[in-house]
Amino acid sequence: MLGTLAVAQRQPAKVADGAMQWPQTVAQFEELVETLQDELVHFAFCRLRNLPDAEDAVQDVLVHAYLDRARHCAITRVRPYLYRMVANRATDILRQRQRAERRLPYPPAPEPEPQADRLCEIERLLSQLPQRQADAVRLRVFGGLAFKTIAEAAGVSLPTIKSRFRYGVERLRGILCKEAGR
Amino acid sequence: MTCRSARRQMAELLDSEGLSRQPDLREHLADCGYCAAEFEETLNAVARIEPAYHVCASPDFKRRTMRKLADELNAAQTARPRIRVTPFLRLVLLAAAVLAVVSVLPYLGDLGTNRGVVALLAQSMQAMNEVRSVHIQARMRTPRGDNFETIGTEFEFQPVEMWKEFGATPRWRVENPGRVVVMDGTQSILLMKPDQVVRGGRDSGFVEWLRPLLDPERVLEAEFQAAKKGESRAVIRHEGPRVTLIASRKAEGEFFNDWGKNRSVSQSDHTRFYQFDAATSRLTGLQVILHDGKRDVVVFEITGILYNEPIAPELFTVALPANVIGDVPPERMPANGPLPVTARDAAVTFLEGLAQRDWERVLTVYPATAVPESLKSDGGGLKVISIGEPFQSGLYPGRFVPYEVVLADGTHKQWNLAVRNDNLAHRWIQDGGF
Numbered sequence: 202m203l204g205t206l207a208v209a210q211r212q213p214a215k216v217a218d219g220a221m222q223w224p225q226t227v228a229q230f231e232e233l234v235e236t237l238q239d240e241l242v243h244f245a246f247c248r249l250r251n252l253p254d255a256e257d258a259v260q261d262v263l264v265h266a267y268l269d270r271a272r273h274c275a276i277t278r279v280r281p282y283l284y285r286m287v288a289n290r291a292t293d294i295l296r297q298r299q300r301a302e303r304r305l306p307y308p309p310a311p312e313p314e315p316q317a318d319r320l321c322e323i324e325r326l327l328s329q330l331p332q333r334q335a336d337a338v339r340l341r342v343f344g345g346l347a348f349k350t351i352a353e354a355a356g357v358s359l360p361t362i363k364s365r366f367r368y369g370v371e372r373l374r375g376i377l378c379k380e381a382g383r
Numbered sequence: 384m385t386c387r388s389a390r391r392q393m394a395e396l397l398d399s400e401g402l403s404r405q406p407d408l409r410e411h412l413a414d415c416g417y418c419a420a421e422f423e424e425t426l427n428a429v430a431r432i433e434p435a436y437h438v439c440a441s442p443d444f445k446r447r448t449m450r451k452l453a454d455e456l457n458a459a460q461t462a463r464p465r466i467r468v469t470p471f472l473r474l475v476l477l478a479a480a481v482l483a484v485v486s487v488l489p490y491l492g493d494l495g496t497n498r499g500v501v502a503l504l505a506q507s508m509q510a511m512n513e514v515r516s517v518h519i520q521a522r523m524r525t526p527r528g529d530n531f532e533t534i535g536t537e538f539e540f541q542p543v544e545m546w547k548e549f550g551a552t553p554r555w556r557v558e559n560p561g562r563v564v565v566m567d568g569t570q571s572i573l574l575m576k577p578d579q580v581v582r583g584g585r586d587s588g589f590v591e592w593l594r595p596l597l598d599p600e601r602v603l604e605a606e607f608q609a610a611k612k613g614e615s616r617a618v619i620r621h622e623g624p625r626v627t628l629i630a631s632r633k634a635e636g637e638f639f640n641d642w643g644k645n646r647s648v649s650q651s652d653h654t655r656f657y658q659f660d661a662a663t664s665r666l667t668g669l670q671v672i673l674h675d676g677k678r679d680v681v682v683f684e685i686t687g688i689l690y691n692e693p694i695a696p697e698l699f700t701v702a703l704p705a706n707v708i709g710d711v712p713p714e715r716m717p718a719n720g721p722l723p724v725t726a727r728d729a730a731v732t733f734l735e736g737l738a739q740r741d742w743e744r745v746l747t748v749y750p751a752t753a754v755p756e757s758l759k760s761d762g763g764g765l766k767v768i769s770i771g772e773p774f775q776s777g778l779y780p781g782r783f784v785p786y787e788v789v790l791a792d793g794t795h796k797q798w799n800l801a802v803r804n805d806n807l808a809h810r811w812i813q814d815g816g817f
Contacts, residue, residue, distance in 0.1 A: 226805075227452075227805070227806075227807055228805070230452065231445070231449065234444075234445050234448050234449070235445060238440040238444050238445060238448075239437075239439045239440050241440075242438060242439065242440040242444065243434075243437050243438050243439070246438045247434050252438060252441070255438075256440060256441060256444055256447075259440070259444075260444075260447065260448050260451055263448055263452075264448065264451050264452050264455055267452060268455060268456075319434065319435050320434060323431075323432045323434070326431065326432060327432060338432065341397070341398075342429060342432055342433055343434065347398055348395075348398045363394060363395065363398075366394050366397075367391070367393070367394040370394060370397075370425055370428055370429060373428045373429075373431075373432065374424055374425065374428040377427075377428055377431060
């Protein structure tokens, strides 16, 4: 209707090595959502144990990733950063839940998910690990990320992430042995 | 491999990228029962924390996410917090701009070695810091009533007038015979005479390439930055009471088809001649000369600039007619029937809708609350002769679709319809060219 001649769109977000750049256009954003929505929602779900909360968390992260696109335009691999952002958002939501539970003696229970009990048990085990080890284990087991990608997400070196994962699993084994012997 | 190093490397077998590696470790596990048992325990521990199955995002997750993004972008457009540009802050910004330009002088070739450049820039910015308002009268070769972007050597000059009031809340107005844009400090309103209106934020692109002229103190800085990026070649000449900055630029965009070439200043090979008063360092003139390969034609020129002229507050308002037709964001446009899935479909929907005077169908691709009477009278009942294949040209992000029609009054028309779908809903909309 306006007859304007707008600036040409940039190229699609996919780059040669299969990594995805931070989206700079709506088309790139849509491609990113299409590509990563299932794995990010699954990752958030494993922590939050509730699909609507998981989808809300991922939606928040994706939208803010686009709104802050100018700050991140130099990042060539967006996936690790999104995992870290989803992990942080999930932690925030869990803290909000805990605060709400403290305020309300009988909070309304969220809709139970079919595998909520198992996820509850998993979270109980992981919560006994040091935070950083638990984060590395979650990103590897829930997110299926390679150690290299987890290292990028955590902003540490590859050997550090390998160590965190190894010590985390060793500690987990210890907890399981102890509980089996009870 | 020792048992100790095997246990240290065991976790690597659990890496998605480590499955095919570690042949020594695999060999050791095959030979060492103790380490094999350790590895099995590790696998069992990891299996205990693996979710039973994978969940997927809901089928409408993407749609909801795009919707949320649209809402956020709309909210950001209308409610972005303002920075109050106090006189002191303005001076600071100008000083920063001078420093920025000085820092790039070594990269500017002829322009960078011109010793008067820095002085001119600093003086110009200082001079403009004392400016309270600017009123620019200009003329531009463009179709009468068209937007502020389209140019063409074949068109007659049309008047363009611009006003800007500086201060803590800058306001401006740009007007040509067919359109008025007013930015009242908080939002922009584009009135396409007589009855269509589009609203936007403070920085909406309604006046396109003319926008920098509303900040004359930024003109020099912008040209220096363009020269630094290699987008232009620029020289400065001191000629008595005048200083002239000459900047030559190549056409921007990809011209797979040359339809868009020379249809806007940005999409043409052109030279800009800026003039500054040597005494006051204020911008006093601009001429844009288009080079189409055969001849050089002036397509835009400033005919007068007045500084610090009192501007009536009413100028920064726009009186809208009672039955004004508003714009509709593509994601909120009605879907009265199947939506076009290609650029050509959009052109067919638009032209056949006009041919049949089926205004509901036209509104499927025309992003407005109603079809304007001018479009109804010009296009209603037309006869479609042909609709061609879409093509891209220049900077335009959409497609051009060639068409040939005979209007109801017998006029034969052959042109290209501009359609685009670079919106959040990916709806094809008619964007011009009728």
